[in-house]
Amino acid sequence: MSELRFNPISKEWVIIATDRAKRPRDFIKTKEKKILPEYKKECPFCPGNENQTPEETFRISDNTAWKVRSVFNLYGALSPQGGRVRTNDGLYRTMSGFGNHEVIIEHPKHNTTIPLMQDAEVADIIRTYKQRYSAIQQNRGIEAIIIFKNHGPNAGTSLEHPHSQLIATPIVSPQSRSRIEQAVNYFDVTGDCLFCQTLAEELKLKKRIVSESENFVSFMPYAGASPFQAWIFPRRHMASFDQINETEVIDLAKNLKCILSKLYYGLDNPDYNYTIRSIPVTEEGKEYFHWYLSIIPRISQPAGFELGSGMFINTSLPEESAEFLRQVKC
Numbered sequence: 014m015s016e017l018r019f020n021p022i023s024k025e026w027v028i029i030a031t032d033r034a035k036r037p038r039d040f041i042k043t044k045e046k047k048i049l050p051e052y053k054k055e056c057p058f059c060p061g062n063e064n065q066t067p068e069e070t071f072r073i074s075d076n077t078a079w080k081v082r083s084v085f086n087l088y089g090a091l092s093p094q095g096g097r098v099r100t101n102d103g104l105y106r107t108m109s110g111f112g113n114h115e116v117i118i119e120h121p122k123h124n125t126t127i128p129l130m131q132d133a134e135v136a137d138i139i140r141t142y143k144q145r146y147s148a149i150q151q152n153r154g155i156e157a158i159i160i161f162k163n164h165g166p167n168a169g170t171s172l173e174h175p176h177s178q179l180i181a182t183p184i185v186s187p188q189s190r191s192r193i194e195q196a197v198n199y200f201d202v203t204g205d206c207l208f209c210q211t212l213a214e215e216l217k218l219k220k221r222i223v224s225e226s227e228n229f230v231s232f233m234p235y236a237g238a239s240p241f242q243a244w245i246f247p248r249r250h251m252a253s254f255d256q257i258n259e260t261e262v263i264d265l266a267k268n269l270k271c272i273l274s275k276l277y278y279g280l281d282n283p284d285y286n287y288t289i290r291s292i293p294v295t296e297e298g299k300e301y302f303h304w305y306l307s308i309i310p311r312i313s314q315p316a317g318f319e320l321g322s323g324m325f326i327n328t329s330l331p332e333e334s335a336e337f338l339r340q341v342k343c
Contacts, residue, residue: 018236021207024195027236028326036333042312043281049124049173057087058118058174070115071144073137080134081141082118083179089114090180097154097183113149113181117141123174126164127270128277128343136266138177142289143262145179147255150294155181157189157293160254165284167311185293193292193302200301208303212246221335224271224343228264231272233331240313240329241280241338243272245306252302254291269306271343276310279341284311 015030057065060078067085074080091112098109119138120130127135142160149158162177163170185193199207212230215221221233223243231245245268247261257265269287276283286309292302319325 020234020236020238021199022195022211022234023192023238025236025238026324027238028324029236029330030326030328031330042283051122051124053123053174056123056172056174058116058172058176059123060121066116066118071141071148073141078121080121081137083115083141083145084118086114086116086178091182093152108183111154111183113152113155113179115145115179117145117177117179119175119177126175126273126277126282128274128282130270132263132267132270135270136263139257139262139266139269142177142179143255143257146291149179149181150255150297152181154183155294157182157185158291160289162285162287164286165282165311167284167314168286170284189290189293192290193296196301196303206250206301206303208246208305209250212248212303220332223275223335223338224268226264226268228261229268231268233335235331237327237329237331237334238325239309239327241276241283241310241334242327242331243308243338245269245272245308247304250300250303252292252299252304253297254289254304256304265306272308272338274343275338275341276308278343279338280310280312285309286311 015028015032017026018029019026052059056062063069063082067087069082069084071083072079072081091110091114093111093113095109095111097111100107117138119127120134127138146158146160149155158179158181160177160179196207199205215232216230221235223231223233225231228248229245230248231243234242234244245265247257249261251257276285288307289304290307291304292299296302313328315325
C-alpha cells in the first residue's frame with residue numbers, strides 16, 4: 014500500500030507510491046549521446062567571444078585566461094536599474110522589475126559538466142557564487158538571492174555551455190516564506206533549528222545518507238517530492254550561504270561533484286535542477302534557519318494531480334534510491 018509522508022521543512026505531504034514504485038535502475042533513461050565540441054564558434058560563453066556577453070561582474074582567472082566568469086543575463090528577468098517601486102491599484106499590487114539576474118559561466122570548455130571537472134574547478138564555481146551573493150546582498154531593496162543551475166532541456170536550459178544563474182528579488186517568494194515560517198514555529202516551540210534536527214535524525218538512521226564528509230552531508234529527504242531528490246546540508250549551523258568559509262567551499266565542491274557524478278554515472282546523465290536555499294537578506298544571522306542545496310533530477314514530470322493539488326507523487330523509495338547511489342563511485 015502507498016503511504017503519505019510529511020516533509021517538516023516544506024510543510025508538504027508527499028505520496029510515496031509504493032504499489033507502483035520503480036526500482037532505481039528503472040529511472041535510467043537512455044538518450045542519444047550528443048557529441049559536443051570543446052569550443053563552439055557561435056557560443057557567446059566560449060573563450061574569445063567575451064564581447065558577445067553583457068557586462069562582466071566578476072571573474073576568476075589564472076595567469077593566461079579566465080576560469081569562471083559572471084555576467085549580466087542578456088535577457089534578465091530583473092534589472093538593477095531604477096530601484097524598488099510599489100504601486101497599489103485596489104486589490105492589485107505591482108512592483109517595478111528591480112533586482113539582479115546574472116549568469117555564472119562555469120568553465121571555458123563548451124563540452125564539460127561538473128561531474129567531469131576537477132575538484133578545484135568546482136570550488137571556483139562555489140567561490141563565484143559566494144562572491145556574487147555577498148556583493149549583491151549589499152544592494153538596498155534586495156530581499157532574497159537565489160542561486161540555481163538548470164542542466165539539460167527538461168530542466169529548462171537553453172544554452173549547452175556549462176553555466177548557472179543568480180536572481181536577486183525585491184520580495185521573498187511565498188514558497189521561501191512558508192519554509193521560514195515553518196522553521197520559526199519549530200524554533201519557537203523547541204528552541205532548536207529544524208534543519209539541524211533533520212540532519213541529526215538522518216545521521217542517526219543512516220538509511221537515506223548518500224555521502225558525507227567533515228563539513229557536509231548528502232542525503233535523500235524522507236518525503237522527497239520526486240525520484241532521487243537530494244539535499245546537501247552543511248554540518249555547521251549557518252543561516253546564510255555567504256557565511257561559508259574557504260574550507261567549506263572546498264568541501265562543498267567535493268560533495269556537489271560527488272553526488273552529481275553519482276547521478277551522471279548511475280542514471281546516465283539525467284537533466285536536473287539545483288538550488289541553494291538561503292535565508293532572506295534582511296533576516297541573516299537568525300538561529301532558526303540553516304541554508305542547504307537541493308538537487309532535483311528531472312526524471313519524472315508533474316502532471317494533473319500535482320498541478321491541481323500541490324501534492325506530489327513520488328514513484329521511488331528514498332531509502333532504495335540512496336542505497337543505489339551509495340554504490341555508484343564518484
